[in-house]
Each structure stands twice: as C-alpha cells, then as structure tokens.
Amino acid sequence: MGEFSSGFPGYTAMVPRDCTPWPRVLAENGYSTAAFGKWHLTPDGQQGPAGPLDRWPTGWGFDYFYGFLGGDAGQWDPCLAENQKIIGTPEGFYDKENPYYLPDAMADKTIEWLHGVRAQDARKPFFVYFSTGCSHAPHHVAQEWADKYKGKFDQGWDRLREETFARQKEVGVIPQHAELTPRDGAFPAWDQVPDKLRAYYARQMEVYAGYSENADYNVGRVIDAIAELGELDNTLIIWIWGDNGASMEGTITGSFNEMTMQNGIPLTDEMQLQLAERYGGIGAWGGQIMDPHYSAAWAWAGNTPFQWGKQVGSHLGGTRNPMVIHWPARITAGGALRSHFTHAIDVGPTILDIAGIPAPSQVDGIEQEPFHGVSFADSLTDGGAPERHTQQYFETIGNRAMYKDGWWLAMKTPRIPWVLTPEALAPYAPATWDPVRDPAELYYLPDDFTQAKDLAAAHPDKVAELRELFWQEAEKYKVLPLIATLSTFFGIVPPRPDAAPIEYRGDVQNIMSGMIPRIYNHSYSISADLVVPAEGAEGVIVAEADHLGGFSLWLDDGTLTHTYSMMGVFIYRQQAEEKLPAGQVNVRMEFAADGATPATGGEVTLYIDDRPVGKGRMDHTVPIRFSAYAGMDIGRDNGGVVDLSYEARKPFPFTGTIKKVIFDIKPHQLADDEDELHAAAHHGHTAHALSE
Amino acid sequence: MKFDDETTDVLIGGYLSKDAAQDDYEAALASGGYLHGAVVVSKDLQGNVSLEQTDHMVREGAAGLGAVGFAVGLFAPPLLAATAVGAAMGAGAGKLLHHRTTGKLEEPAGATIPVGGAGLILAYPHSAAAKIEPSATRAVRKVVGETEGHHVHALKGALADAQKQMAEKGS
Numbered sequence: 001m002g003e004f005s006s007g008f009p010g011y012t013a014m015v016p017r018d019c020t021p022w023p024r025v026l027a028e029n030g031y032s033t034a035a036f037g038k039w040h041l042t043p044d045g046q047q048g049p050a051g052p053l054d055r056w057p058t059g060w061g062f063d064y065f066y067g068f069l070g071g072d073a074g075q076w077d078p079c080l081a082e083n084q085k086i087i088g089t090p091e092g093f094y095d096k097e098n099p100y101y102l103p104d105a106m107a108d109k110t111i112e113w114l115h116g117v118r119a120q121d122a123r124k125p126f127f128v129y130f131s132t133g134c135s136h137a138p139h140h141v142a143q144e145w146a147d148k149y150k151g152k153f154d155q156g157w158d159r160l161r162e163e164t165f166a167r168q169k170e171v172g173v174i175p176q177h178a179e180l181t182p183r184d185g186a187f188p189a190w191d192q193v194p195d196k197l198r199a200y201y202a203r204q205m206e207v208y209a210g211y212s213e214n215a216d217y218n219v220g221r222v223i224d225a226i227a228e229l230g231e232l233d234n235t236l237i238i239w240i241w242g243d244n245g246a247s248m249e250g251t252i253t254g255s256f257n258e259m260t261m262q263n264g265i266p267l268t269d270e271m272q273l274q275l276a277e278r279y280g281g282i283g284a285w286g287g288q289i290m291d292p293h294y295s296a297a298w299a300w301a302g303n304t305p306f307q308w309g310k311q312v313g314s315h316l317g318g319t320r321n322p323m324v325i326h327w328p329a330r331i332t333a334g335g336a337l338r339s340h341f342t343h344a345i346d347v348g349p350t351i352l353d354i355a356g357i358p359a360p361s362q363v364d365g366i367e368q369e370p371f372h373g374v375s376f377a378d379s380l381t382d383g384g385a386p387e388r389h390t391q392q393y394f395e396t397i398g399n400r401a402m403y404k405d406g407w408w409l410a411m412k413t414p415r416i417p418w419v420l421t422p423e424a425l426a427p428y429a430p431a432t433w434d435p436v437r438d439p440a441e442l443y444y445l446p447d448d449f450t451q452a453k454d455l456a457a458a459h460p461d462k463v464a465e466l467r468e469l470f471w472q473e474a475e476k477y478k479v480l481p482l483i484a485t486l487s488t489f490f491g492i493v494p495p496r497p498d499a500a501p502i503e504y505r506g507d508v509q510n511i512m513s514g515m516i517p518r519i520y521n522h523s524y525s526i527s528a529d530l531v532v533p534a535e536g537a538e539g540v541i542v543a544e545a546d547h548l549g550g551f552s553l554w555l556d557d558g559t560l561t562h563t564y565s566m567m568g569v570f571i572y573r574q575q576a577e578e579k580l581p582a583g584q585v586n587v588r589m590e591f592a593a594d595g596a597t598p599a600t601g602g603e604v605t606l607y608i609d610d611r612p613v614g615k616g617r618m619d620h621t622v623p624i625r626f627s628a629y630a631g632m633d634i635g636r637d638n639g640g641v642v643d644l645s646y647e648a649r650k651p652f653p654f655t656g657t658i659k660k661v662i663f664d665i666k667p668h669q670l671a672d673d674e675d676e677l678h679a680a681a682h683h684g685h686t687a688h689a690l691s692e
Numbered sequence: 693m694k695f696d697d698e699t700t701d702v703l704i705g706g707y708l709s710k711d712a713a714q715d716d717y718e719a720a721l722a723s724g725g726y727l728h729g730a731v732v733v734s735k736d737l738q739g740n741v742s743l744e745q746t747d748h749m750v751r752e753g754a755a756g757l758g759a760v761g762f763a764v765g766l767f768a769p770p771l772l773a774a775t776a777v778g779a780a781m782g783a784g785a786g787k788l789l790h791h792r793t794t795g796k797l798e799e800p801a802g803a804t805i806p807v808g809g810a811g812l813i814l815a816y817p818h819s820a821a822a823k824i825e826p827s828a829t830r831a832v833r834k835v836v837g838e839t840e841g842h843h844v845h846a847l848k849g850a851l852a853d854a855q856k857q858m859a860e861k862g863s
Contacts, residue, residue, distance in 0.1 A: 196829075270712075271832055277709035278737070278808045547737070569708070571807035573739065644737040 001071060003514060003625075005043040006487050010478025013043040014055060020363040022348035022371075024061025026127050029357045032117045034064040036106045037131040039081075040071045044514030053084050062129070066109045069512065072258070073133050073629040075102045075140035075211075076288045077546075077639040079510055088510035088631065089639035094650065099288070101142070103132055107218040111225040118229060125355075130222060134215035135208065136243050137250070137258035138291035145210030146203075146286050153205040154198070156190025157301040158183065160205075164304040173322075173337065174305060179452035181307045186416050187297045188252060200273045200282055204254045204294035207286035208302075234329040236354060238347060242321030244396070246302035247310040250293030251418040256285075257548045257568050258293040263599075263624045264420045265567060275569065288640065291548050296418055305450040313396030314412040314441075316451055331380050338379050340387045341403065341445075345373030353377040372477070393473040397485045398428060398435070402470035408451065409466035410441040425489050435482055440467065501664040504542070504634050511632040513625065516544050519591075521598055521623055523666035526553050527588040529659040534582045537656035539636070541587070545627035546640030547571070553589055554643065554652070555580060560606050560613065562589045563643035566599075566620050573643070574604045574616035585609060591618070593666075598623040634661050699818035700728070701838045702850040705831030706811055710734035710742070712830040713810035717744065720814050725823030727816050728847065734810035741805065815847055 005013040015021060027033045035057045042055045047069050057065035068078050069086075077093050077100075079086065092100025110130060117126055153160060161180065168174045183189065193201060219239070226232050251261050253269040256276040260267060267275070276282055279289045286292065299309040303317035312318035323342070325331065352359060353375035360368055378385040391404040397417070402409045413435075415424055427433060442456040442463050456463050474480050483490070502517045517524070528541045536558040543552035548568040554561050558579040564572045580587065586609050593602040599620050606614035630639050635658050636651040646652045707713040710732075717732040731745040805811055812831065816824045818838060828834055837853025839846045 270830060271708055274708035274712045274830070274832065277711040281711070568808075571737070573807065645739055 002040060002042050002044045002047070002069070003071065004485060004488060005045065006484055006492055008478075008481060008484040008487070010480075011484040011487075013041070015041070015060075016369075017364065017366050018369045020360065020366075020368060021060040022352055022359075023127065023129065024363075025352060025357060025360055026355065027061040027063060029355070030125060031355075032121075032124055032126040033062045033128075034110070034113050034126070035060075035062040035067065035129040035131070036065075036110050037067040037102075038071070038073070038133050038136070039065070039067055039069045039131075042069045044512070047081075047086070047512040048515055049085070051084075056081070056084060058084055064113055066106070067131070068133070068629060070514070070629050072136045072138065073102065074138055074288075074291060074640070075133055076100065077630070078102050078133070079512065079629050079631045079639065086510045086512065086631070093639060101140075103134060103215055103218040106130065106132065107221040110222050114222075114225060114229065127351075128222070130219065132215040132218070135212050135241075136247065137293035139204075139207050139211045139286060139293060140288075140291075141207060141211040141214050141286050143283070143286065145214050146207040147210070148213070149206040149209040151202075152209065153202045153298075156193065156198075156201075157187070157205075157295075157297045158190045160301045161304045164301070168305065175449050178305060178449040180305050181450050181452050183300070184307065186252075187300050190297075197269055197273060200269070200276070201254065201295060201298075203282040203285050204250075204292065205298045205301075207292065208294045208298065211286065232328070235327070236330075236351070237326040238351075239324040239326070240321055240344070240347075241323075243310055245306070245309040245312070245316075245318040245320070246299035247293070248296035248299045248308075248312075248418050249310065250295055250299070252296050254295040254298075255293050256290045258291050259549055259625065259628060260567050260569070261293070261418055261420070262628075263549075263567055263622060265569060266421070267569070279568070289547075307451060308412075308417075311397050311417040312399045312412060313394040314399040314401045314410040316408075318396060318399070319394055319401070325380060327380070333383075336383060338383060340376055340379045340385070341389050341392070341406075342376050343373060343389055343392050345371070346376050346389055347373070349373045349375045350377050391469070391473075393470055393477065393479065395474065395479050395482070395485075398433075398482060400435075400470060400474075400479075400482070402466040402473065403445075404466060404469060406444055406446045407462055407466060408443045408445055409456075409463060409470065410443065410451070411435070411438050411467075411470070412441075413438050420489070425486070428483070428486050429490055430483055433483070436467075442466070501662045504661045504663075505659070506634070507658075508634045509631075509636070509638060513545060513627045513629060513631055516626075516632045517663040517665060519663065519665055520621070520625070521593070521596070521600055523591055523593040523602065525588055525590040525662075525664045525666075527586060527662045527664070528553065530580075530585050530587060530654075531657040531659065532558075532580050532582045532585055533656055536582070537580065537654065538652075539654035539656075540633070540646075540652050541654055541658060542632065542634050542661050543637035543642050544632040545630035546642055547644050548640070549622055549626040550630065550642040551626075552637055552642035553587070554637075554646070555654070555656075556645075560587050560589075560608065561643075562604060562606060562616075564604075564618055564621070565626075565642055566618070566622055567626075570618075570620050572604070572616060572618045574606055574614050576606050576608065576613040578608070578613055580608060591621075593621075634658060699838055699840055700846040700850045701816055701818050701821050701825075701836055702847065702854045703814040703816075703825060703828060703834065703836045704811065704851075704854045705814075705828050706809070706833035707734075707830065708809060708832055710736070710810045713812045714744075716812055716828040716830050719827035719829070720812075720824055723823045723827040725816060725820035725827075727814060727820070727824065729813075729815050731813045732810065733805055735805040735807055737808050739807055813851075815850070 002013050004011060023033050039057055046052060046055055053059055064083065066082050069081050077089050079088055081087060090100045110128060165180045169176060226235050249261050253267060253272045255261060255272055256279060276285060284290060303309045306315060306317035306320060308315045308317035310318055349371045354377050359371055362368060374388045394401040398413045400411045440456055440463055441454040442459055443451045444455060526542060538555045538557055540552055540554040544550045547565050549565055551564045560576040560580060562574045588607040590605045591602050593600040601619040604616050604618060605612050636653040638651050641647050641650045705716060713732045713734060717730055720730055733743045735741050814824055825836060835854045835857035837850040837857060839849030839853060
C-alpha cells in the first residue's frame with residue numbers, strides 16, 4: 001500500500017520491473033484499456049508531477065485513468081488524478097444544487113470512454129477496471145439513498161447476521177450444513193447498546209447500505225451501456241465485492257471521521273455521537289460534512305457467516321469476498337455456483353488465458369517472474385474442472401493463514417485490529433513479538449464452510465505442517481519480516497524528506513496528502529512572502545485538507561489567522577491583533593512543540609515581518625496524518641475547507657500575491673527523542689484527556 | 693455536620709456538541725430538583741458563542757458562576773485552569789457579576805469554550821443532588837463541587853471546588 005511504503009522488499013509498494021502488470025500485457029496485445037476509481041498502488045512519495053510515473057495507472061498499462069491514487073477518497077470531494085496529472089477536487093463540488101458525486105462521475109467517464117473507443121474502432125477489444133471507492137470509507141451517499149433503508153437495521157447486528165445467514169441458505173450460496181460462527185467478545189451484543197444510542201448506530205448501517213446500493217447502481221449503468229452497444233453477450237464481466245472483508249476500521253463506536261482511528265484517538269460512542277451532532281447530527285451522516293465509517297460490529301454482520309473482517313487475514317471474514325462472473329456467450333449455465341478455491345492473483349492469469357495471450361517471458365528486455373496465480377478459466381464452463389489453486393498464504397498486519405488442499409491454518413494475533421494504543425501494540429515490537437507463540441486454529445473448509453470447528457487439537461501434525469509451509473511461502477513471496485506492516489508503528493518509516501526548508505512558489509495546487517511536509521509531532525514554521533494591495537487582502541495563503549483534520553494560514557479581512565483542526569475533535573484558531581500592512585510583507589506562524597511526543601501540544605506564535613502579533617496554544621496535534629485524501633494548496637483551500645467560517649467563500653482564494661511559502665520543520669535535537677517519538681506510542685493516546 | 697439544604701453543589705459538564713449540552717440542560721430543568729441556576733454555553737463551528745441560562749442564575753448572582761466557570765476552560769490543562777481561576781475569581785465574581793449583561797458573559801465563555809464545544813453549569817442545593825446530578829447523562833467530563841452555605845460565597849466556593857476537580861481531570 002502506498003501509505004506503508006517501508007524499506008522491506010515486499011513492502012515498498014513499488015512493483016518491480018520483472019513483474020510487469022498484466023493490464024500492460026493486454027494493452028500491448030491489442031486492447032484499449034482504462035481504469036476508473038480507486039488505485040492505491042502508487043507510493044505516497046510518488047504522487048506528484050515529478051513521479052516517477054511508472055507506478056501510476058498509465059505506467060501499469062492503462063491508456064486512460066480517472067480516479068484517485070490513494071486508498072480512499074471522499075465521494076463528494078475527492079482529490080482526483082486523470083492520466084498523469086492530479087486534477088484535484090472537481091468543480092461540481094461547489095455546485096449546491098447538483099453536487100459532484102464520484103460513483104456517478106466514474107460511470108459517466110467509463111461510458112464516455114467506451115463510446116469514444118467505439119467511435120474510432122468498432123471492433124477493438126477493450127478492458128475496463130472499474131473500482132469504486134465504495135465500500136471503503138468515507139461512507140458518502142445522498143440522503144435519499146440512505147433513507148431507502150430507514151428502519152431496516154433497527155434489529156441490530158446480531159439479528160441481522162442471523163437473517164443474512166438464513167437468506168444465504170435460502171438462495172443457496174452457502175451449504176445447508178454451514179454453521180453460523182458466534183460473536184467474538186470483541187464485539188458488543190446489540191442488546192448491550194443503550195437505547196439512546198441505537199438510532200446513532202442504526203443510521204451508520206443505513207448509510208452504508210445506501211452507499212453500497214448506489215455503487216451497484218452505477219456498475220449497472222456501465223453494464224447497461226455495454227448492452228446498448230450490443231456487446232454484453234461477448235463481454236466477460238468479473239464482479240468482486242468487498243474491502244478485504246467488510247472494514248472494522250470504524251472501531252466499535254463507528255466514527256464521524258474515519259481518520260480518528262488511524263490517528264489513534266480513543267473516543268467513546270457518546271463522544272462520537274456528539275461529534276456527529278457537532279457536524280449536523282446523524283441525519284448528516286453520509287453528507288459532505290463528515291467522513292464517516294460504521295461500527296466494526298456492522299462490518300462483522302456484513303461478513304456473515306464468517307468470523308472477523310478486514311485486517312484479519314487469518315480468517316475468511318478478512319479474506320473471502322463474493323465474485324460473480326457474467327459472460328453469456330460462453331457461460332450458458334447462468335446462476336450456477338462454483339466453489340473452487342481462487343485468489344485475487346488468479347484474475348489476471350484467467351483474463352490472459354481467456355484472451356489467448358500468454359504471459360510474457362520478457363518485457364523491455366527484462367526477464368519476467370512467473371505469475372503467482374493460476375487460471376480458473378475452465379471452471380467457468382465446467383463445474384467439474386479441477387481446483388488448481390491448491391495452496392495460498394495470507395498475511396495482513398501480522399494476522400496470517402496457510403491454506404492447502406482444503407485445510408486452513410489460522411494464526412491470528414491476540415490484538416484487536418482496531419485498537420492501536422501503545423499498550424496494544426507493545427507486544428508486537430521488534431525483538432518482543434514471537435509469532436510462533438500466536439495461537440493457531442485449524443479448519444477443514446470442505447466440511448466447514450464458515451470456519452466454525454477448530455480442529456487444531458485433534459490434528460497437531462497438520463498444524464505443524466502448515467505452520468512450516470507458511471514460513472516457506474512467506475520467505476518465497478517476501479512477506480518477511482512479519483513486522484513489516486507494523487513497522488511504521490515502531491519507527492521504521494520511509495526515508496524522510498530533507499529537513500531543510502521546503503519551498504513552494506507560485507500557485508501550487510492539490511499536493512497529495514501523503515506528500516505534504518511532515519510537520520507531525522515536530523516544531524515547525526510556515527512562512528510566506530506576500531504582496532498586499534493597498535485596499536488590503538483576504539483569503540487562504542496555504543491550507544491542507546479540511547475541517548476534519550488540517551491547517552490553514554489565512555487572512556480574515558486582512559488579519560493573519562491560523563486554524564488547526566485536530567481531526568475535527570479539537571479546533572484551534574489563533575489570530576493576529578493587528579491587520580496586515582499593504583505592500584511587501586512576510587508572515588509566519590511558528591509552532592513550538594512541547595516535546596518529542598506523539599500528538600504533542602505546543603505554543604503557536606504569529607509574526608508579521610518578524611514581529612510577534614498573536615499567539616495561542618494547541619493542546620493536541622495530529623500525530624499521523626490529517627487526511628486520507630484531501631490535498632494541500634497554496635493560495636486557496638480547494639475541496640472541503642479547514643475553517644468553516646470561510647466555507648461560504650470557498651475555495652477562498654488569496655486576493656494579494658503570494659511570492660513563496662516556506663515550511664521549516666525543526667528536527668528534535670536528540671536522536672533518542674526521534675526514536676522515542678516513533679516508538680510504540682506512535683499511535684498514542686492522542687486525546688487521552690477525552691478517554692476517561 | 694453538614695445539612696443538605698445548607699450545602700451548595702455546582703456541577704460542571706463539558707460536551708463536544710451543543711446538542712448534548714442542551715439535552716442535559718433541559719433534563720436538569722425537567723428533573724424536578726430545585727436549581728439555583730443553570731447555564732449552557734456553546735461555540736459553533738464558525739466561532740459564534742451562544743448562551744442560555746435560567747432566570748434563577750441572574751437573580752442569584754450566578755451570571756458570575758457562568759463567567760467564572762467557563763473561564764476555567766472545560767478542556768483546559770491545569771496551568772491554564774489555575775491562571776484562569778485566579779484571574780476570574782480576582783475579578784470579583786458574585787455580586788459584581790450579577791450586573792453583567794448576557795453579552796459580557798459571552799466574552800469569557802467565548803474565549804475558553806473550544807470551537808464546536810459546549811459547557812453546562814448547574815448550581816443547586818445538595819438536597820436536590822439526587823434529582824439534578826443524574827440528569828447530566830451526556831457530559832464528556834462531569835465534576836461536582838460543593839461548599840457549605842447557600843449564598844453567593846458558597847456558590848463561588850463550590851464552583852472553585854468543581855474547577856479544581858476539572859483541572860485535575862485534565863492533567
């Protein structure tokens with residue numbers, strides 16, 4: 001993943017040149033190719049015009065790309081890329097009557113692209129990768145979609161799971177002998193949810209359901225367009241639904257802001273409800289003003305009949321997603337079910353197999369590594385085709401599994417996936433964690449579809465065999481060191497940009513959120529050389545992200561102002577006591593951190609031409625990242641704004657001239673401080689004062 | 693030995709939304725317990741302060757209660773709290789503040805209530821505590837101070853006690 005591009009070979013997020021992505025193979029064998037929506041395959045540090053661009057979608061072989069490079073995006077206010085350029089938040093975001101909505105735009109763009117291809121060439125084959133941000137957070141959808149599900153989830157997650165399980169059996173997508181796995185103690189029973197909070201929780205799922213249905217609707221629009229072209233019968237459509245299993249990253253409470261969990265801010269459900277109220281109440285959940293994520297317990301219900309969910313690669317709840325394949329010209333037994341063990345890495349080989357294109361042995365003169373996956377093409381037309389994918393390792397943030405010939409060894413760490421406190425992470429520190437000691441569960445999937453019967457005690461030899469096989473596979477496929485995904489939490493992070501001042505000249509826009517100066521947990525200053533016209537100036541000098549996490553240095557009717565949103569939980573504002581003079585002037589904000597601690601508090605001082613003119617304190621700062629998707633702009637605040645007092649004037653462009661903006665991050669003096677900063681407390685109790 | 697009706701309690705609640713503070717404010721008013729007064733102050737996302745208080749507060753000189761209470765900063769660290777308490781108390785809460793206008797009360801509140809946050813102060817005789825205190829169910833932070841007596845001096849004492857507890861909770 002782009003955000004975790006660490007120094008270990010399997011974790012750089014940089015596909016090596018001996019593993020040419022198969023979309024390029026299609027493109028170079030006569031296909032028109034295009035990708036729409038989520039990418040998440042470009043390292044954070046490469047998401048700008050300097051690239052390198054070979055890990056952007058066009059570098060993977062897509063002729064055209066319209067979407068977002070990161071792991072998620074606001075559906076109302078995404079920071080988009082088109083081909084090899086960041087194009088930022090669409091203009092339609094500012095249209096109150098008919099606001100932009102990404103899934104709609106994705107379908108529009110896809111259909112437009114298909115029409116363009118066909119306008120030029122009536123027969124050229126095409127390949128489209130259509131990847132909605134849904135069902136990843138933030139759960140954004142228009143109210144009318146969410147309202148379709150009003151009252152549908154008042155029964156709670158326990159009952160929903162039972163209802164879903166019964167329906168799965170009724171329609172025959174799970175075996176009749178399957179058992180519903182019980183609720184783990186990490187999830188509360190719905191009966192334990194206080195009455196006053198039930199509406200809050202139910203609305204989370206209503207929005208999620210509306211969001212999901214809308215994604216389905218827009219996929220349908222694309223399929224309808226293919227049908228209108230008269231090409232549906234001979235178009236292979238592979239539909240996979242899920243987010244590595246439904247995501248539990250909303251924690252038990254659900255969150256008004258998906259990034260509170262990633263920043264380790266512990267909030268109770270009452271706090272989350274109050275924060276939702278602050279931003280318009282549960283009726284606004286799903287709208288532009290919040291970046292919500294539902295409760296982990298709803299995700300668990302969504303993963304019926306399995307255990308757990310996303311981030312738990314040891315179990316089917318975190319690994320198994322439904323797949324539907326449609327190809328009337330060749331698959332004549334519509335509605336048939338296949339249960340062959342397959343993996344996402346089989347999709348590419350299957351498509352090439354069907355297209356009749358062999359995997360290349362060399363690309364650009366570089367010998368290619370064989371595909372790790374295998375084709376399941378014959379199973380599409382032959383239910384009796386042999387199962388070819390017979391063994392597979394899984395690993396996600398330390399949770400791991402080994403599958404072989406129906407047997408599944410699950411090795412889940414005792415850590416609760418959404419708990420990122422120092423205490424929870426400490427057992428997984430380097431030289432502390434011994435993964436061999438993690439508990440193991442053994443399942444035999446042909447007899448036990450849901451992983452309900454742990455056979456580990458009865459089959460110790462099979463447990464030992466699969467444990468050993470996991471280590472072999474992990475070595476072979478660069479999974480090791482197992483610490484790698486957790487490494488960020490222990491100070492092993494990608495190389496830092498040079499600590500020298502970072503200078504922005506001109507009207508630089510849409511700097512991706514993973515590429516902004518790393519001001520987190522440090523002292524720093526932001527300085528700007530301005531020319532203020534005689535009549536005075538107003539507007540944004542520099543702003544990162546929005547009111548749910550970000551900062552803005554701006555002029556409020558000629559008065560220098562700094563606003564800092566600590567994930568929308570704490571909002572700090574400091575203002576100068578005098579207005580800016582006309583002419584050439586330097587303004588500066590300085591943050592003096594209390595110390596080398598995550599989420600450090602500190603003092604802010606505002607300066608005009610080196611003269612202090614205002615000050616204030618920020619008790620908590622953002623330790624990890626302001627936003628998953630919203631970018632930084634010079635001279636305006638694109639997309640959602642940081643300070644809602646200028647929301648009506650967004651993007652609130654600066655009315656004077658900005659000659660340059662300089663970020664100067666002050667390294668802490670002692671190396672020990674730096675180590676400590678990035679140690680277990682990286683995801684610290686950032687809002688410990690709120691967690692009582 | 694203290695008698696319940698000769699002891700004054702002050703409850704301070706901190707909230708992340710105006711709605712939550714308002715819920716508890718209204719629940720306190722509806723609780724049936726006798727209130728010396730109640731104040732709810734909030735600051736919206738644009739930074740505008742709004743305030744609501746019962747008539748009792750003005751009559752009992754509790755406008756000062758509101759001003760002093762919110763000067764503590766419901767989310768403030770101890771250092772700020774100590775300074776603010778000293779300054780506010782030194783400014784002469786009580787009868788002097790009895791004459792303050794609502795607009796003036798909003799000033800100290802506006803300086804210390806966080807953007808998007810809200811605070812609630814309830815003052816009541818200890819004899820009403822069993823009815824009043826449980827009504828504040830939504831406070832993110834809640835403390836109760838108490839002092840013997842039922843006049844303005846007692847009110848100030850109870851408030852100071854509550855402020856001290858709030859500051860300690862913030863450390």
